Amino acid sequence: MCLRQKIIMKVVSEMTASRRLMRRIFRLAAYIGTVAFAAITMGNQFIQGVTLKQQLTFYFPVVFGQCLFAVLALYALSAAYLKPVLHVLDGFEKENEPEQELVARSRKKAFNYPLDMFLFLVLCGVGLILIFHFSEWFFFYKEDIPANWWLVTLQNATFELTLTVSLAMLFFAFSRRLMRGLLEKTTGLAPDEGKRLAVKNRILLTITSIVVVATSTFLSAYLFFPLAGKPLPVGLFVILTVLVAVFCAVVGVVTASDTARDIVLVTGKLEQMTRGIQPGLHQTLAVTSLDEVGDLVVAFNRLQQQVAKIYRDVDRELALARSVQAELLPKKFPSLPGWEITGVSLPARQVGGDFFDYIPLQDGRFGLAVGDAAGKGMPAALLMAAVVGLLRAEAPREESPAAVLSRVNDLICGTVSVGMFITALYAVFDPSAGTCTLSSAGHVSPVRFSQDGTAPELADTGALPLGLASGISYSEITLTIPPGGGIAFYTDGIVEARNVTGELYGFPRFLNAFRYSSGSESESFISSIVEKVFRFSGGEQEDDLTLLVVRRLR
Amino acid sequence: MKKKLNSQTEWEEEMLFLRLSGDITSEGEEEFKKMLPLDEPSAPVVLDFAGVDYINSAGLALLIGLVRRCRESGRPVGAINLSGHYRKIFHMVGLNDYITVFDSEDAARLVFASENNHESGV
Numbered sequence: 133m134c135l136r137q138k139i140i141m142k143v144v145s146e147m148t149a150s151r152r153l154m155r156r157i158f159r160l161a162a163y164i165g166t167v168a169f170a171a172i173t174m175g176n177q178f179i180q181g182v183t184l185k186q187q188l189t190f191y192f193p194v195v196f197g198q199c200l201f202a203v204l205a206l207y208a209l210s211a212a213y214l215k216p217v218l219h220v221l222d223g224f225e226k227e228n229e230p231e232q233e234l235v236a237r238s239r240k241k242a243f244n245y246p247l248d249m250f251l252f253l254v255l256c257g258v259g260l261i262l263i264f265h266f267s268e269w270f271f272f273y274k275e276d277i278p279a280n281w282w283l284v285t286l287q288n289a290t291f292e293l294t295l296t297v298s299l300a301m302l303f304f305a306f307s308r309r310l311m312r313g314l315l316e317k318t319t320g321l322a323p324d325e326g327k328r329l330a331v332k333n334r335i336l337l338t339i340t341s342i343v344v345v346a347t348s349t350f351l352s353a354y355l356f357f358p359l360a361g362k363p364l365p366v367g368l369f370v371i372l373t374v375l376v377a378v379f380c381a382v383v384g385v386v387t388a389s390d391t392a393r394d395i396v397l398v399t400g401k402l403e404q405m406t407r408g409i410q411p412g413l414h415q416t417l418a419v420t421s422l423d424e425v426g427d428l429v430v431a432f433n434r435l436q437q438q439v440a441k442i443y444r445d446v447d448r449e450l451a452l453a454r455s456v457q458a459e460l461l462p463k464k465f466p467s468l469p470g471w472e473i474t475g476v477s478l479p480a481r482q483v484g485g486d487f488f489d490y491i492p493l494q495d496g497r498f499g500l501a502v503g504d505a506a507g508k509g510m511p512a513a514l515l516m517a518a519v520v521g522l523l524r525a526e527a528p529r530e531e532s533p534a535a536v537l538s539r540v541n542d543l544i545c546g547t548v549s550v551g552m553f554i555t556a557l558y559a560v561f562d563p564s565a566g567t568c569t570l571s572s573a574g575h576v577s578p579v580r581f582s583q584d585g586t587a588p589e590l591a592d593t594g595a596l597p598l599g600l601a602s603g604i605s606y607s608e609i610t611l612t613i614p615p616g617g618g619i620a621f622y623t624d625g626i627v628e629a630r631n632v633t634g635e636l637y638g639f640p641r642f643l644n645a646f647r648y649s650s651g652s653e654s655e656s657f658i659s660s661i662v663e664k665v666f667r668f669s670g671g672e673q674e675d676d677l678t679l680l681v682v683r684r685l686r
Numbered sequence: 687m688k689k690k691l692n693s694q695t696e697w698e699e700e701m702l703f704l705r706l707s708g709d710i711t712s713e714g715e716e717e718f719k720k721m722l723p724l725d726e727p728s729a730p731v732v733l734d735f736a737g738v739d740y741i742n743s744a745g746l747a748l749l750i751g752l753v754r755r756c757r758e759s760g761r762p763v764g765a766i767n768l769s770g771h772y773r774k775i776f777h778m779v780g781l782n783d784y785i786t787v788f789d790s791e792d793a794a795r796l797v798f799a800s801e802n803n804h805e806s807g808v
Contacts, residue, residue: 485743506743553747555779574779596780600750624743627771634689634739638771675742 149225150218153310157210160306164299165203169195171295175288190271198260202253206303209252210245217241217314224317236322242311243326243422250304257296261289287351294344298383301338305390308421312397316418324430328422331391338387342380349376394425398432450482450510457483457513460520462490468498471563472618474654475680476662478625478673485512485554486623486676487520491527496563499527499536502621502680503556503575506597511552518544519554519598533558533571534608537598541573545602553597557621566684568619571608573598576624581646583616583686588646590639591619618654618683620646625677626661629669637668654681689739691717701730701798707737710745718748727759730798733785736767746779753784762786762801764794 147155172195176182182191211218216238223230230238265285273281353372401417416436417429465473477486485505492498501523505512522540530536536558544554557578559570570578574597581588595606613619622642629637645661658679665677689707691714696703704721708714722731733749741749756763764786768776776782788794 504743506747553750555743572778576775577778590774594777594780594782596750596783600754624775628740628742630740636740636771639774 149221153214153218153221153313154207154211156310157214157307158207160303160310161203161206161210164303165199168202168295168299169199172199172292175291186272190268194264194267198264202256202260205256206249206253210249213245213248214241217245217311220318221314232322235318236325238314239318239322239324240326242314242318243324245311246304246307247327247329249307250300253300253303254293254297257293257300261292261296264292265289287348290344291348294341294348297337297341298345298379301334301341301383302386304334305386308390309393312420315420319418319420320416324419324422324426326422331423331425334387334391334423338383342383346376346380391423391425394421394423398425398429402432447482453483453510453513454479457517460517461487465490466492468563470685471561472654472683472685473500473680474658474683475678476658477676477678478662479676480625480673481509483510483513484676485509485516486625486678487516488621488678488680489520489523491524493528493560497560498563499533499558499560500621500680500682501527501556501558502623502678503554503598504623504625504676504678505554506552515544515548515552515554515599518547519556523556523558527558532608533560533569534606537571537573537606538604541598541604541606542602544599548599553599555597557593559619559621561682563684566615567610567612568682569608569610571595571606573604573606576622576627578622579620579643579646580611580613581617581620582614585647588643590643613682613684615684616686618681621678621680621682623676623678625673625675626665626679628675629665629677630674631668632670637665641668654683657681692737693717693721695721699795699799701732701795703732703734705734705736710738710741710748712742712744712748714745714748718752721752722755728761730762730764730801731756732764732766732788732791732794732798734766734791735769735772738772739769741772741775746775746781750779750781750784753781757784762798764788764798766791766794 173187173192176191176195177187216234220230220235220238223234265288268285269277349372353368397420398417416433419426419429419433461477465475473490475488477484477488479486487501487503487505489501490498491501501520503516503519505515505519519540522543523536526536526539526543530539537556540556548554553574555573555575557570557572557575559568559578561568570591570593572593573595575593577590577593579588579590591609591611593607593609596604611619627637627639627642631637641664642661645664658681661679662677666673688711689709691706691708691710693707694705696705753763763784765776766788768787773787776785776787786794786797788797
């Protein structure tokens with residue numbers, strides 16, 4: 133990079149946002165003015181057959197002066213017109229929050245600027261064309277009007293007017309690009325108000341001006357080179373055709389790509405939004421044009437708002453459901469002499485399918501239930517709530533845990549939909565005997581552990597979950613719990629936690645944990661296991677997780 | 687981490703091998719629906735779990751459903767290449783009463799082929 137470029141880059145980067153915008157507008161106006169000057173001069177030289185002397189003494193200075201006037205007028209008008217826009221841009225750059233009213237005004241100006249400048253350029257063109265042809269008549273042909281002069285001048289004026297319209301269209305398209313920055317920044321801060329120019333009308337205008345430029349070019353060529361008795365000037369027509377085609381292509385492509393750019397911006401934003409965002413989050417798309425594309429964006433933003441509102445409502449209901457569910461489960465276990473019960477249940481979503489429950493029974497005995505409804509979320513939570521209620525009702529009526537599960541199974545079988553089930557484990561503890569009689573309906577087998585950590589083992593249980601088939605009789609086993617040892621109930625959220633490679637936490641790791649820390653306090657033991665599982669899975673909780681430890685104190 | 691469930695059906699010596707790969711979760715529901723062709727309604731089915739690393743509770747529900755459909759039409763169901771973890775889980779959820787877990791493909795062939803012969807002999 134040469135020194136000059138470096139200096140320019142430094143200067144540009146130090147310029148304020150408003151200076152940068154005005155610089156771009158000036159450059160754009162200058163380009164357009166140059167094109168107009170070149171087109172008119174070449175037309176005069178090659179089509180009208182103006183002599184070099186005429187060019188130097190009259191046409192050249194007049195055309196140049198007119199184009200310069202148009203460029204400077206456009207620039208000065210823009211500076212005055214865009215004042216609020218420039219203020220707001222500088223305000224954003226200094227990270228000041230501009231006033232609401234100023235933002236609204238600048239947004240309206242930014243919407244209207246391209247169209248208003250288009251109208252100004254066309255009016256300015258009309259004025260200049262009139263002045264030009266009047267002075268042409270005044271200086272050269274006042275005394276002696278040549279044959280066809282009126283026709284030729286009319287045709288010339290048409291050509292110049294359409295050239296003006298086409299160039300104004302170009303300015304319109306490019307200046308829309310310059311306004312996009314502000315419109316993106318102020319979307320949502322101020323209303324989308326301003327003049328509308330539908331895409332259809334823009335295209336119609338462009339096509340009209342292209343057609344008139346093309347036909348008037350060939351008409352003037354025909355008028356100036358009458359073919360009577362002469363061969364067709366093929367070279368000239370080829371050159372004209374190429375020039376007209378290039379012009380039409382440029383104007384057409386610029387107009388089309390301008391609208392396409394609006395659409396591409398919208399689709400790009402939409403794609404960004406669909407990639408890994410939270411659906412409830414309300415994200416506003418920027419409205420940068422007041423036409424069909426703008427309408428689309430406005431409609432989309434409205435839809436987004438509605439969806440966000442629905443999500444908020446659902447979230448609120450889920451939060452309510454969660455608190456209802458939390459009320460359902462015991463918050464604290466009673467303190468029993470010689471025994472200690474501790475538990476934790478962490479739902480993966482707002483509401484979970486895991487549950488545990490404590491049911492006091494006669495003669496100092498108590499029941500403990502743990503379960504997991506297949507699936508997650510609301511359906512699982514509802515099924516779980518039903519089973520908790522049924523267990524509470526049935527447990528005091530039956531002596532045997534297996535009989536309780538059979539009853540509950542028969543009761544829910546007819547009511548749950550196909551493909552849904554719930555695993556449950558119900559255990560009755562007899563504190564005086566130090567035993568626990570348990571029955572499992574498809575639940576992961578509990579672990580019996582001793583205080584010194586030797587040989588933690590899975591109880592041998594196996595049966596179909598609740599809700600699949602009625603009339604099942606479950607089996608039960610009775611375990612003796614050694615003093616200082618205990619029994620752990622849990623759900624598959626622990627043993628089926630997965631790490632990034634897809635490996636399961638598994639039974640061996642879980643059993644090992646009892647080997648090393650079964651002597652510690654139940655509460656710290658539970659949190660150490662949960663921590664181990666989370667560390668293994670990298671903090672990502674795929675399924676509800678429940679762990680309940682019943683310990684027989686020494 | 688999540689892998690889509692795929693199944694391939696292979697007919698071999700009047701036995702249907704369903705080679706499963708991917709995670710068996712609720713997302714595999716569509717795959718499960720089309721798994722049992724009806725042309726030989728009583729031929730034994732062997733589920734090959736070689737490509738399966740993960741089955742969650744909704745996946746177990748799908749498996750139980752499949753096995754029950756097999757039972758209704760009287761087809762024996764076997765499982766091969768089942769990991770130690772899911773052998774334990776199958777036992778715990780009572781699937782072992784419905785599925786015979788084999789140590790190898792050959793063992794499954796041997797047992798089911800003899801059952802087939804036995805039945806046709808009767």
